[in-house]
Ligand code: SF4
């Protein structure tokens with residue numbers, strides 16, 4: 001069983017990635033990344 | 045191999061920070077590449093950053109989980125965790141050794157000719173603590189009346205944010221300079237202390253703090269890419285331990301070669317004079333564990 005762990009893990013995380021894309025997380029990630037984050041800088 | 049790794053680190057550091065138009069156009073890059081999570085630690089508020097930071101993105105999704113659920117959206121961080129998990133399931137913690145710009149910075153600082161301090165091993169649990177508390181629990185649980193949380197790791201810990209975003213943006217923008225107060229001063233002092241620690245100890249941030257390394261480390265034992273130690277070939281010269289940036293002591297059975305601490309830099313593989321370390325890609329084989337090493341070297345741990 002341990003032999004197939006990489007396969008299971010890869011499939012599980014591809015499914016998770018697909019879920020994230022399907023549920024619309026990509027625009028949320030993008031919106032956050034294109035705005036200067038005051039917390040990252042240490043201001044807000 | 046080491047030259048290849050060096051090139052890979054430089055290339056990825058440049059690719060992750062390839063937007064050099066910031067002094068003339070918008071203060072940070074706002075193009076479509078920012079939809080992608082960079083596989084290493086690189087602040088997306090850095091003026092030159094081309095991709096998003098997985099830790100920042102994950103915290104942000106968790107901090108806004110309640111409002112998003114109220115709006116009927118299931119934003120649980122699946123995109124970020126899926127991206128990281130996919131990379132981890134293929135290569136384990138290899139991005140730490142080959143891609144991450146903050147890892148490269150730590151490598152450079154450790155080359156400075158100052159006295160060296162060894163790493164206190166119990167601190168090795170730190171990354172899990174920062175991951176669970178600062179990246180997951182605090183953004184999820186400490187929320188304002190509208191249900192919005194904060195990005196605690198970015199705000200109170202992350203030295204990459206201070207170095208790559210805070211300092212350059214404050215230099216460029218007078219308004220931000222005026223707004224900087226005690227929080228910036230605290231983060232700046234934290235950064236300086238960490239940089240000093242990096243000159244004394246090999247990769248202290250990776251080993252004691254970084255939640256991204258903690259996530260990748262979970263995959264080292266289950267990834268397609270596996271390092272294999274052949275104790276029957278080992279001549280106990282300790283060359284592998286001498287070059288290892290995270291002090292993985294596998295030759296004497298103290299650590300597992302595929303433990304979460306290994307950043308897959310492959311330096312042990314290059315330096316071993318008797319080819320006792322090899323790299324494999326494929327289904328996980330039953331590992332040669334501590335007992336087997338002790339069988340070859342019963343007194344190794346004495
Ligand atoms: S553990 Fe180190 S190398 Fe890995 S992502 Fe974090 S800072 Fe980068």
Ligand code: SF4
Nearest residue numbers: 278279281282284316
């Ligand atoms: S470098 Fe090779 S031979 Fe030397 S101790 Fe390490 S594994 Fe054994």
Ligand code: SF4
Nearest residue numbers: 288306307309310312
């Ligand atoms: S055990 Fe080998 S591959 Fe892992 S971090 Fe140490 S030197 Fe690099």
